[in-house]
Amino acid sequence: MPESKPRRRPAKGPSETPSSKAQKPNAVWFLPLMVTLMLVGLFWIIVYYISNGAYPLPGVNNWNIGIGFAIALAGFMMTTRWRS
Template structure:
């Protein structure tokens, strides 16, 4: 009985494979900005609580908490794209 032909495809180079990207590290400024945003957001909230709403922006009242969390969350979201 004759053997069937092999169904193997020729190997493609790594650069041609679908869904793969070349490894690129983050820019030098990425890590300091990421950690800086997390710290600034935390300091914003702490300042609001310690001064009993007098600072950082008195006109925002309790919305200062949301502003602080938003700044910190941007920093945390940056961690998902961080490559060392």
């Protein structure tokens, strides 16, 4: 009786995991948006301090600092997903 062929086992090395396949670079708009968010957040906080709380949103007082940090943080979080 003929002997059957053994099955090939898939390699379990780190180089052949599905998540490590060559990833496509980001869209063209990703990098400009990332940098813009970081700069807008910084600008928001600077405007708040220079205007003594009168701008950018006068009714929220010290929450302007939180808003500026949240905008900048969104930009910094995008850096974790950036691929060239």
